[in-house]
Amino acid sequence: MQFFGGSEISPSPPVATASGNNAHMLYIFNRNGICLLYREWNRTLKTLSPQQDYKLMFGLLFSLRSLTEKMDPTSADKGNLGVPLLPGQGCSFHSFRTNTYKLSFMESPSGVKIILVTHPRTGDLRDSLKFIYNLYVEYVVKNPLYSPGSLIRCSLFNKSVDQYVRGLG
Amino acid sequence: MAAIYSLYVINKSGGLIFTRYLWHSMHAISQQLSPVSRCSGIELLQADTFDLHCFQYLTGTKFFVVCKPGSLHMEALFKQIYELYTDYVLKNPFYEMEMRRAI
Numbered sequence: 001m002q003f004f005g006g007s008e009i010s011p012s013p014p015v016a017t018a019s020g021n022n023a024h025m026l027y028i029f030n031r032n033g034i035c036l037l038y039r040e041w042n043r044t045l046k047t048l049s050p051q052q053d054y055k056l057m058f059g060l061l062f063s064l065r066s067l068t069e070k071m072d073p074t075s076a077d078k079g080n081l082g083v084p085l086l087p088g089q090g091c092s093f094h095s096f097r098t099n100t101y102k103l104s105f106m107e108s109p110s111g112v113k114i115i116l117v118t119h120p121r122t123g124d125l126r127d128s129l130k131f132i133y134n135l136y137v138e139y140v141v142k143n144p145l146y147s148p149g150s151l152i153r154c155s156l157f158n159k160s161v162d163q164y165v166r167g168l169g
Numbered sequence: 170m171a172a173i174y175s176l177y178v179i180n181k182s183g184g185l186i187f188t189r190y191l192w193h194s195m196h197a198i199s200q201q202l203s204p205v206s207r208c209s210g211i212e213l214l215q216a217d218t219f220d221l222h223c224f225q226y227l228t229g230t231k232f233f234v235v236c237k238p239g240s241l242h243m244e245a246l247f248k249q250i251y252e253l254y255t256d257y258v259l260k261n262p263f264y265e266m267e268m269r270r271a272i
Contacts, residue, residue: 024204043204093216100208
């Protein structure tokens with residue numbers, strides 16, 4: 001996946017087409033599976049405790065990535081299913097859809113995973129996820145008081161993410 | 170024009186492909202993580218080089234199609250395939266349910 005395309009450092013956000021709550025949840029994980037951020041805007045069903053929820057989400061993504069890499073029809077046969085994959089190695093999925101939600105996924109070269117759960121008829125959100133990643137870089141990574149691997153507690157970051165997500169179609 | 174790479178059919182207990190247990194568990198997990206109730210599992214998985222469509226019927230039989238990204242009209246294809254499946258396989262008196270089948 002070409003991550004550093006284009007000449008701009010931050011892609012300009014897509015034009016806001018809707019004002020409603022189209023997004024349900026946002027997760028940000030680091031490469032070790034620690035959930036750095038969980039934002040919730042519209043979630044009516046909660047079946048698990050937060051810790052279980054994060055573990056399940058991370059596990060699902062790990063398995064889906066292995067599955068996608070193994071199932072890739074355009075590549076020669078590689079290692080066994082379940083071999084840990086480096087970010088950017090092999091073919092990775094970028095979204096899946098069910099009848100009730102659509103999950104969009106992006107993994108940065110450093111292993112930071114951004115997951116956005118929206119309603120099922122949402123379009124391709126890869127550029128939006130890149131924009132959220134850029135927000136993360138600007139507000140969190142460049143913050144000298146933030147220690148990597150810890151929970152993100154930055155109200156400015158939360159506000160800008162909320163504002164951006166609210167404008168997504 | 171959709172380029173279809175492969176087509177898999179699995180029955181309720183899994184039957185054909187190596188990922189049968191993996192797919193069933195991921196299907197279940199995706200239902201648990203749903204923000205709203207009454208989720209029926211993954212219908213479409215989009216990757217960089219392929220799309221995977223999964224259709225589940227009322228009997229529990231799942232059909233998969235692996236195709237080029239952005240392929241359209243998969244639902245019509247699934248309907249046609251299911252019709253053929255019912256006509257040739259299920260109505261075959263020598264077919265045992267849940268049996269792996271070389272069609």
